[in-house]
Amino acid sequence: MVFYFTSNVVSPPFDMYMGLDKFENEDLIRWGWPEDVWFHVDNYSSAHVYLRLKxxxxxxxxxxxxxxxxxxxxxxxxxxxxxxxxxxVVYTMWSNLKKTPSMEAGQVAYHKDKEVRKVRVEKRINEVVNRINKTKRESFPDLRAQREERDSEERQEQKKLLKQQQQKDKEDMKRKAEEAELRSYSSLHKEENMSTNYDDGNDSDDFM
Structure with missing residues (x-):
């Protein structure tokens, strides 16, 4: 089971989610998205909360x-x-989470400590917690299928962008070739580059 929440203090709102327990956190760690930001209480046990970026x-x-x-x-x-x-509370991008076989369920480390940030929480603010909990909804998603669908869409978008870039490059090359041809044509019509059979006033028909 995954619990979903909405942070609606801004528009458009942000989605957050967390697992039921440390065992479900394993699936969240494995199938997180590159757009996910992971939150956890520093030095104490807590839920793993993920915030999904736009x-x-x-x-x-x-x-x-x-x-x-x-x-x-x-x-x-x-x-x-x-x-x-x-x-x-520490937070970092999902891609910075490090998981090794020797770690216990729900335990993680970091690839780069310098990419971990902290925010100080002075106290629990019930108004905030209650507002967030009102948006709570439960679901049983296929996390792997969701991630694979996300990756498939990204690949299709990358292919589309690559095709657009290739078309743009082709059009640029054609335009440059046309401009070069035009410059060459214009050069041929400059007065200093033109030749004539005019004999400068010499009316003689002699060839000798």
Whole structure:
């Protein structure tokens, strides 16, 4: 089971989701999207919350209010973190998560520590948590199928863009060739490049 939430503090809103337990988190880790940003309470057990970016967005494009929503949701779903004030929530792109066979279920590391960010959560804000929980919905998605469909659409889009670029390059080459031909034609018609059989006033018909 996957729980889905909506951060509607901005328009258009952002989607968030998390797993039921640490075992389901394994599937989320495995089949996450490159557009997903992972959130977790730093140094304490908590839910793994994912925030899905819009197309062409980066982690730098996330509004602070949406980051705060995700952090509140993570804190509220941490047994220890929910009871504490002034905790840190870490977040990074899904692609930066590192999983090895020796790790326990739900445990992750990072490929690059410098790409992990932190946000301080001073306390639980019930108004925020309640607002987010009102958007909660449960689903049993086929995570693998969703990821494969996403990847297929991306490949089709890349093929489309490649075809468009190839067509543009072809048109550019044709245009440059036509311009070069036009310049060559114009050069032939310049006065200094033109020849004549005019005899400069010499009316003689002699060839000798």
């Amino acid at each position: 197309k062409n967005q980066t982690i730098d494009d996330i509004p602070q209010s949406v980051i705060d929503d995700a952090a509140q949701l993570v804190k509220a779903n941490s047994i220890t973190g929910n009871k504490m004030n002034n905790i840190d």
